Amino acid sequence: MTHDPQLNKHGELQHLLTIDGLPREIITSILDAAAPFTEVAEREVKKVPLLRGKSVFNLFFENSTRTRTTFEIAAKRLSADVINLNINTSSTTKGETLLDTVDNLAAMQADMFVVRHASSGAPHLIAQHLRNIGADHIRVVNAGDGRHAHPTQGLLDMYTIRHYKKDFANLTVAIVGDVLHSRVARSQIHALNILGVPEVRVVAPKTLLPNEVERMGVRVFNDMREGLRGVDVVMMLRLQNERMNGALLPSTQEYFKYYGLTPDKLDLAKPDAIVMHPGPMNRGVEIDSAVADGGQAVILPQVTFGIAVRMAVMSMLAGN
Amino acid sequence: MTHDPQLNKHGELQHLLTIDGLPREIITSILDAAAPFTEVAEREVKKVPLLRGKSVFNLFFENSTRTRTTFEIAAKRLSADVINLNINTSSTTKGETLLDTVDNLAAMQADMFVVRHASSGAPHLIAQHLRNIGADHIRVVNAGDGRHAHPTQGLLDMYTIRHYKKDFANLTVAIVGDVLHSRVARSQIHALNILGVPEVRVVAPKTLLPNEVERMGVRVFNDMREGLRGVDVVMMLRLQNERMNGALLPSTQEYFKYYGLTPDKLDLAKPDAIVMHPGPMNRGVEIDSAVADGGQAVILPQVTFGIAVRMAVMSMLAGN
Amino acid sequence: MTHDPQLNKHGELQHLLTIDGLPREIITSILDAAAPFTEVAEREVKKVPLLRGKSVFNLFFENSTRTRTTFEIAAKRLSADVINLNINTSSTTKGETLLDTVDNLAAMQADMFVVRHASSGAPHLIAQHLRNIGADHIRVVNAGDGRHAHPTQGLLDMYTIRHYKKDFANLTVAIVGDVLHSRVARSQIHALNILGVPEVRVVAPKTLLPNEVERMGVRVFNDMREGLRGVDVVMMLRLQNERMNGALLPSTQEYFKYYGLTPDKLDLAKPDAIVMHPGPMNRGVEIDSAVADGGQAVILPQVTFGIAVRMAVMSMLAGN
Numbered sequence: 001m002t003h004d005p006q007l008n009k010h011g012e013l014q015h016l017l018t019i020d021g022l023p024r025e026i027i028t029s030i031l032d033a034a035a036p037f038t039e040v041a042e043r044e045v046k047k048v049p050l051l052r053g054k055s056v057f058n059l060f061f062e063n064s065t066r067t068r069t070t071f072e073i074a075a076k077r078l079s080a081d082v083i084n085l086n087i088n089t090s091s092t093t094k095g096e097t098l099l100d101t102v103d104n105l106a107a108m109q110a111d112m113f114v115v116r117h118a119s120s121g122a123p124h125l126i127a128q129h130l131r132n133i134g135a136d137h138i139r140v141v142n143a144g145d146g147r148h149a150h151p152t153q154g155l156l157d158m159y160t161i162r163h164y165k166k167d168f169a170n171l172t173v174a175i176v177g178d179v180l181h182s183r184v185a186r187s188q189i190h191a192l193n194i195l196g197v198p199e200v201r202v203v204a205p206k207t208l209l210p211n212e213v214e215r216m217g218v219r220v221f222n223d224m225r226e227g228l229r230g231v232d233v234v235m236m237l238r239l240q241n242e243r244m245n246g247a248l249l250p251s252t253q254e255y256f257k258y259y260g261l262t263p264d265k266l267d268l269a270k271p272d273a274i275v276m277h278p279g280p281m282n283r284g285v286e287i288d289s290a291v292a293d294g295g296q297a298v299i300l301p302q303v304t305f306g307i308a309v310r311m312a313v314m315s316m317l318a319g320n
Numbered sequence: 321m322t323h324d325p326q327l328n329k330h331g332e333l334q335h336l337l338t339i340d341g342l343p344r345e346i347i348t349s350i351l352d353a354a355a356p357f358t359e360v361a362e363r364e365v366k367k368v369p370l371l372r373g374k375s376v377f378n379l380f381f382e383n384s385t386r387t388r389t390t391f392e393i394a395a396k397r398l399s400a401d402v403i404n405l406n407i408n409t410s411s412t413t414k415g416e417t418l419l420d421t422v423d424n425l426a427a428m429q430a431d432m433f434v435v436r437h438a439s440s441g442a443p444h445l446i447a448q449h450l451r452n453i454g455a456d457h458i459r460v461v462n463a464g465d466g467r468h469a470h471p472t473q474g475l476l477d478m479y480t481i482r483h484y485k486k487d488f489a490n491l492t493v494a495i496v497g498d499v500l501h502s503r504v505a506r507s508q509i510h511a512l513n514i515l516g517v518p519e520v521r522v523v524a525p526k527t528l529l530p531n532e533v534e535r536m537g538v539r540v541f542n543d544m545r546e547g548l549r550g551v552d553v554v555m556m557l558r559l560q561n562e563r564m565n566g567a568l569l570p571s572t573q574e575y576f577k578y579y580g581l582t583p584d585k586l587d588l589a590k591p592d593a594i595v596m597h598p599g600p601m602n603r604g605v606e607i608d609s610a611v612a613d614g615g616q617a618v619i620l621p622q623v624t625f626g627i628a629v630r631m632a633v634m635s636m637l638a639g640n
Numbered sequence: 641m642t643h644d645p646q647l648n649k650h651g652e653l654q655h656l657l658t659i660d661g662l663p664r665e666i667i668t669s670i671l672d673a674a675a676p677f678t679e680v681a682e683r684e685v686k687k688v689p690l691l692r693g694k695s696v697f698n699l700f701f702e703n704s705t706r707t708r709t710t711f712e713i714a715a716k717r718l719s720a721d722v723i724n725l726n727i728n729t730s731s732t733t734k735g736e737t738l739l740d741t742v743d744n745l746a747a748m749q750a751d752m753f754v755v756r757h758a759s760s761g762a763p764h765l766i767a768q769h770l771r772n773i774g775a776d777h778i779r780v781v782n783a784g785d786g787r788h789a790h791p792t793q794g795l796l797d798m799y800t801i802r803h804y805k806k807d808f809a810n811l812t813v814a815i816v817g818d819v820l821h822s823r824v825a826r827s828q829i830h831a832l833n834i835l836g837v838p839e840v841r842v843v844a845p846k847t848l849l850p851n852e853v854e855r856m857g858v859r860v861f862n863d864m865r866e867g868l869r870g871v872d873v874v875m876m877l878r879l880q881n882e883r884m885n886g887a888l889l890p891s892t893q894e895y896f897k898y899y900g901l902t903p904d905k906l907d908l909a910k911p912d913a914i915v916m917h918p919g920p921m922n923r924g925v926e927i928d929s930a931v932a933d934g935g936q937a938v939i940l941p942q943v944t945f946g947i948a949v950r951m952a953v954m955s956m957l958a959g960n
Contacts, residue, residue, distance in 0.1 A: 041429040045373030047401075053685030055713060066424065069403055073375060073428055076401040081687075081716040085705055096920035104706065104919060107943035108713055109681040279424060280416035303427035361749040365693030367721075385725055386744065393695060393748055396721040599744060600736035623747035 005127050015127045015140040016313050018149040019190040027194060030312050031159050037308035037315075040077060050315045051080035054111040058084045060143075061098075061117040066280065067143050070303075071114045074310035078318075080112075098122065099129050106135045112314065113140050120146030120183075139317040141310075147183050152313060153278055154187030156306040158195060160298055161233055163305065164274050168195040174227050174269075175218075176203040177237030177259060177286050180210050184278045185237055193217045203227030204259065207249070224259050228268045236261055236277045239286045252285045262288045266296065274298045325447050335447045335460040336633050338469040339510040347514060350632050351479050357628035357635075360397060370635045371400035374431040378404045379421075380463075381437040386600065387463050390623075391434045394630035398638075400431075418442065419449050426450065432459045432634065440466030440503075459637040461630075467503050472633060473598050474507030476626040478515060480618055481553055483625065484594050488515040494547050494589075495538075496523040497557030497579060497606050500530050504598045505557055513537045523547030524579065527569070544579050548588045556581055556597045559606045572605045582608045586616065594618045645767050655767045655780040656953050658789040659830040667834060670952050671799050677948035677955075680717060690955045691720035694751040698724045700783075701738075701757040706920065707783050710943075711754045714950035718958075720751075738762065739769050746770065752779045752954065760786030760823075779957040781950075787823050792953060793918055794827030796946040798835060800938055801873055803945065804914050808835040814867050814909075815858075816843040817877030817899060817926050820850050824918045825877055833857045843867030844899065847889070864899050868908045876901055876917045879926045892925045902928045906936065914938045 006015045006022070013026055040046055056075040058068050063086060075082045087101065105113065115123040123142040130136045144150040158168075165171060173192055179185045179202050192200045193216075202213060203221045214220055221227030228234060239255065249255055261275065275287075275297045283289050291297060326335045326342070333346055360366055376395040378388050383406060395402045407421065425433065435443040443462035450456045464470040478488075485491060493512055499505045499522050512520045513536075522533060523541045534540055541547030548554060559575065569575055581595065595607075595617045603609050611617060646655045646662070653666055680688055696715040698708050703726060715722045727741065745753070755763040763782035770776045784790040798808075805811060813832055819825045819842050832840045833856075842853060843861045854860055861867030868874060879895065889895055901915065915927075915937045923929050931937060 043373070046375065046429065047373040053683070053687040053717075055686065055716075065405055065407065069405060069425075070428065072403055073401070076375075076403075077373075081713070083709055083712055083716075085709060087705060097923070100919075100921060100923075103940055104943050105709075107940040108710065108947055109686065109944065279420075281420060283417070283420075300423055300427040303424050304429065307428055363693070366695065366749065367693040385727060389723055389725060389745075390748065392723055393721070396695075396723075397693075599740075601740060603737070603740075620743055620747040623744050624749065627748055 005124060005131070013316060014136060015123075016151050016317065017123050017127060017140065017142045019151045019154045019187045019194065020149070022194060024194050024196070027155065027158065027191065030155055030309065030316065031162060033312035033316055034159055034305065034308040037311040038305065040311070041304070041307060046077050047079055048077065049079045050320050051075065051078035051111075051318055054080045054318060055109065056080040056082050056112045056114065056314070057105055057110050058082065059105070059113050059115045060084070060086050061088070061115070061122065062144070063088075064116055064144065067116060070306055071141070071143060071310055074307050074314060077307070078311055078315055080314075098125070102126050102129055103133065106130065106133065106138055110138050112317065113138060114143050115140060115145070116143040117145045120148035122146075141313060141317065144183055147181055147186070149187050150183040151187050152306070152310050153184050154191040155313070156302055156309040157188055157235065157276060157278075158191050159305045159309050160276060160302045161274075163301070164298060165232060168192070168197045171197045171232045172199040172201065172230060173197055173233040173235065174201040174203050174221075174231045175235045175237065176224065176227065176261065178208045178240050179204050179213065179237065180208045181240045182237050186216075188235060189216050189218055201227050201231065205249075224265055225268055228265055231269045232273055234261065234266065234269055234273055234275045236275065236287050238278060238280065239282050241282075252282075256285055260284070260286055260288055261291050263290050263294070266291055276302055279303065325444060325451070333636060334456060335443075336471050336637065337443050337447060337460065337462045339471045339474045339507045339514065340469070342514060344514050344516070347475065347478065347511065350475055350629065350636065351482060353636055354479055354625065354628040354632035357631040358625065360631070361624070361627060366397050367399055368397065369399045370640050371395065371398035371431075371638055374400045374638060375429065376400040376402050376432045376434065376634070377425055377430050378402065379425070379433050379435045380404070380406050381408070381435070381442065382464070383408075384436055384464065387436060390626055391461075391463060391630055394627050394634060397627070398631055398635060400634075418445070422446050422449055423453065426453065426455045426458055430458050432461065432637065434461045434463050435465070436463040437465050440468035442466075461633060461637065464503055467501055467506070469507050470503040471507050472626070472630050473504050474511040475633070476622055476629040477508055477555065477596060477598075478511045479625045479629050480596060480622045481594075483621070484618060485552060488512070488517050491517045491552045492519040492521070492550060493517055493553040493555065494521040494523050494541075494551045495555045495557065496544065496547065496581065498528045498560050499524050499533065499557065500528045501560045502557050508555060509536050509538055521547050521551065525569075544585055545588055548585055551589045552593055554581065554586065554589055554593055554595045556595065556607050558598060558600065559602050561602075572602075576605055580604070580606055580608055581611050583610050583614070586611055596622055599623065645764060645771070653956060654776060655763075656791050656957065657763050657767060657780065657782045659791045659794045659827045659834065660789070662834060664834050664836070667795065667798065667831065670795055670949065670956065671802060673956055674799055674945065674948040674952035677951040678945065680951070681944070681947060686717050687719055688717065689719045690960050691715065691718035691751075691958055694720045694958060695749065696720040696722050696752045696754065696954070697745055697750050698722065699745070699753050699755045700724070700726050701728070701755070701762065702784070704756055704784065707756060710946055711781075711783060711950055714947050714954060717947070718951055718954060720954075738765070742766050742769055743773065746773065746775045746778055750778050752781065752957065754781045754783050755785070756783040757785050760788035762786075781953060781957065784823055787821055787826070789827050790823040791827050792946070792950055793824050794831040795953070796942055796949040797828055797875065797916060797918075798831050799945045799949050800916060800942045801914075803941070804938060805872060808832070808837050811837045811872045812839040812841070812870060813837055813873040813875065814841040814843050814861075814871045815875045815877065816864065816867065816901065818848045818880050819844050819853065819877065820848045821880045822877050828875060829856050829858055841867050841871065845889075864905055865908055868905055871909045872913055874901065874906065874909055874913055874915045876915065876927050878918060878920065879922050881922075892922075896925055900924070900926055900928055901931050903930050903934070906931055916942055919943065
């Protein structure tokens with residue numbers, strides 16, 4: 001068995017690649033570390049010098065203005081120097097391989113790579129390679145890889161749940177939507193299980209669920225009304241239109257009818273249930289505006305907590 | 321009547337959305353505040369800490385490298401953290417609405433949005449929305465919206481005129497060119513009227529003038545030679561080729577013949593008249609190089625003053 | 641004879657446009673100045689305040705993420721404010737000339753322009769223009785112009801050679817590959833000659849050599865095995881696929897067979913010969929992976945030294 005590449009031999013976090021396999025104490029320590037950073041953002045001067053003089057590279061092989069922005073702000077509030085690199089794969093095929101790009105940036109004395117890539121496993125590959133070349137003082141943060149993982153999203157979701165529900169021990173949580181194509185869902189399921197949530201549900205049509213999804217530690221519901229009954233937390237997923245071929249879904253209207261979160265479906269959850277969404281939302285597709293803008297939604301606090309969680313992760317990886 | 325959304329209840333500037341309706345004292349106070357910032361740019365270290373730790377987002381829904389650059393420099397010289405977001409509308413239609421984008425950036429604890437948008441009114445809409453969600457500590461600067469307004473351009477033009485002519489009270493000013501499609505012209509006309517310029521002229525063919533333009537407080541000239549006679553200031557407009565359908569103009573050569581600013585036409589203005597242009601210039605279309613590079617042109621000082629005026633606006637909005 | 645535009649009347653470096661014609665003492669002083677900057681990159685806080693409050697503009701008229709990144713890091717580690725401008729030539733033809741763009745940025749009180757342009761001579765033109773308008777306190781660094789020059793690449797190559805070989809006086813150096821289209825090769829040949837390398841070889845098929853290349857002070861080899869015999873340094877060039885029309889080369893496989901650097905060809909060089917490449921590499925085209933990743937390659941140290949050399953150049957131009 002190989003060693004988890006994101007932990008060093010003392011069991012400390014070196015890279016953040018996936019939530020799968022992370023010890024509960026590490027997840028909890030990230031959430032604990034994030035709390036004071038929520039206060040930084042409310043100060044007059046929203047900066048702390050924890051990463052001053054460090055070079056953080058946002059390596060975006062897949063375009064995502066929103067995610068890049070959250071990491072850029074987090075790094076700048078930590079006083080890092082941030083370099084944005086939007087590398088479309090077409091130009092990398094022009095000659096330079098992924099690992100040659102990494103070698104080069106490592107040679108520029110990078111301190112951290114925030115990596116977004118359309119291929120599952122790319123951040124792992126980079127972290128492994130850094131170890132091979134003796135450069136694992138450079139830390140890697142996975143900002144979303146293929147269908148695999150989006151660990152900072154999973155962590156900010158846990159922060160949000162803990163903020164509103166205090167404890168994970170007695171919760172029922174439903175993850176609703178396109179689980180099949182969602183790296184977010186994978187990270188959420190792992191995190192909820194590690195943190196001891198007794199019942200994690202996935203709610204989706206069969207065509208949008210991975211094979212044998214039950215093995216990930218979830219209960220499966222194909223009927224949304226049944227799936228939402230009595231839950232404490234509803235985590236909606238974005239319908240990844242661009243990743244689907246037409247065969248999987250009849251129409252977005254049809255989808256909304258059966259799997260869109262409307263006030264009447266939400267009424268089946270506990271009265272104090274919270275509604276989450278990783279954004280950007282498709283209003284009228286997976287979520288009704290009445291819910292998205294309603295009193296149970298905590299979608300914008302997720303964004304706020306996301307900056308603090310990313311500051312915590314970056315700062316912890318940098319050795320603080 | 322609704323309250324002017326750019327002023328708070330004490331009549332202080334909260335947002336800069338348009339010059340239309342701004343009290344003269346506010347315009348004057350911005351021009352006064354800009355003066356010391358022209359000196360910052362001449363120092364060895366061109367920075368002041370007025371926006372240190374603030375997060376300024378350049379939200380450019382319409383591409384403009386030049387305008388984005390001026391705001392980016394202004395913000396960095398104020399020590400702000402600047403995040404550039406080029407959001408093309410095609411990707412926003414992919415699911416997220418303008419207001420969802422704003423909500424998200426607000427949740428990231430933004431301090432200021434510099435907004436460029438192809439639709440008239442977008443910055444107003446954003447400012448209104450920020451008030452609705454209780455986030456109007458986030459300030460909005462309009463960096464050009466559709467055909468509506470480009471208030472920092474209007475202000476830097478007023479700074480330039482005041483710099484060279486000292487007083488607005490006895491001036492005759494001609495605005496020449498494509499007034500119909502120009503947000504710059506609208507901002508200039510409002511500013512000149514508010515500051516008490518006794519005669520503001522617009523000079524253009526009928527096809528490039530808005531209906532009932534006289535109501536904005538201008539005298540209309542279709543003949544450029546008549547329109548320039550005796551003026552103190554000539555403000556040329558960029559010919560917005562990309563916004564016109566062919567029907568409005570016969571050809572750029574024809575345009576240059578009748579409305580291009582040549583030395584002989586300029587001779588009709590006062591001998592000490594100054595020539596302005598918001599840039600980028602179409603040499604040989606609306607302006608002859610002999611004038612653009614001649615002794616009466618103050619086109620490059622406009623750019624220099626523009627940085628100082630933007631620093632003044634941002635710093636004033638941020639509460640300094 | 642016109643004065644070298646990159647030197648002031650005291651013979652001090654004002655701009656870095658080309659290595660051709662630079663006095664040996666200036667090249668040596670840049671290499672000497674770079675040494676301490678390699679240590680900055682190993683500190684906890686990788687920053688020095690030498691360019692604090694200066695505005696450095698990366699003017700990239702030709703896209704190059706890699707080169708832009710090296711200058712951006714160098715400038716940020718010197719504490720400059722960096723503004724990236726990717727100006728595609730199609731949009732500049734929309735109305736504004738290169739010199740109007742320069743005038744505008746100069747009016748924004750720029751301190752330094754780092755210029756990449758597809759046309760040979762563009763950085764010279766800019767430097768000349770800045771002198772004409774009395775703005776040559778703004779310094780110009782050529783980051784690659786057409787087929788003309790890439791002086792910081794040439795300098796970092798010299799730094800690398802000096803680092804490994806200590807002295808230039810007894811070296812034989814081979815430059816291998818597409819010399820015809822390579823600005824890098826031109827800068828290397830000039831630098832090696834100025835620094836007194838007794839034998840500079842170019843190794844390439846006739847179709848990839850400029851006419852009368854011997855006049856540049858090189859020995860020509862069409863056979864790679866002969867050309868590598870007994871050399872101390874092998875400088876590979878990137879095969880500029882995108883610049884060639886099909887007529888010049890039969891195929892990349894054929895090219896690799898005759899001009900690709902393989903272990904057996906490298907065996908003809910001195911046993912302690914070093915292998916250099918400006919990147920990005922085309923593995924299996926101009927270089928074999930066994931060599932690129934082998935013990936004689938100093939390709940990644942070139943990158944590291946490149947940051948230090950760029951910091952030295954920028955800092956020297958800024959008057960430190």
